[in-house]
Amino acid sequence: MPLILIIDDDPMIREMLITAFHQENYDVMGADNGKTALDIFRTEDVDVVITDIIMPDMEGIETIREFRKIKPDAKIIAFSGGGSLAPDGYLKIASSMGAQYTFQKPISIKVLSEAVKDLLGSCKKKL
Numbered sequence: 001m002p003l004i005l006i007i008d009d010d011p012m013i014r015e016m017l018i019t020a021f022h023q024e025n026y027d028v029m030g031a032d033n034g035k036t037a038l039d040i041f042r043t044e045d046v047d048v049v050i051t052d053i054i055m056p057d058m059e060g061i062e063t064i065r066e067f068r069k070i071k072p073d074a075k076i077i078a079f080s081g082g083g084s085l086a087p088d089g090y091l092k093i094a095s096s097m098g099a100q101y102t103f104q105k106p107i108s109i110k111v112l113s114e115a116v117k118d119l120l121g122s123c124k125k126k127l
């Protein structure tokens with residue numbers, strides 16, 4: 001099964017996404033910040049990353065940049081509820097850093113799931 005890495009500092013959203021993708025039979029790992037996520041990304045064969053943008057320690061934009069350094073063709077989905085910039089502003093930056101899909105919170109599981117399927121379509125490992 002493809003492995004999805006879910007990154008969000010909000011435990012409610014993180015657990016909701018982990019449960020939803022488990023139910024779709026994916027392997028799922030969770031991280032509450034970018035540093036933990038990068039440790040996982042370095043050691044596990046992650047197929048798709050789904051990351052929040054506003055997080056303590058290491059925020060999503062910097063995390064996406066690091067993912068790209070480690071794996072230039074990483075599949076990345078970013079989402080944001082906003083901060084000092086409008087969510088739209090952060091998501092544009094995320095996109096310029098190489099996130100293939102960006103979404104504003106609240107997240108639709110269905111839309112997210114379609115994005116994951118699309119990104120996996122260009123991977124070797126499929127459902």
Ligand SMILES: [Mg+2]
Nearest residue numbers: 009052054055
């Ligand atoms: Mg957050």
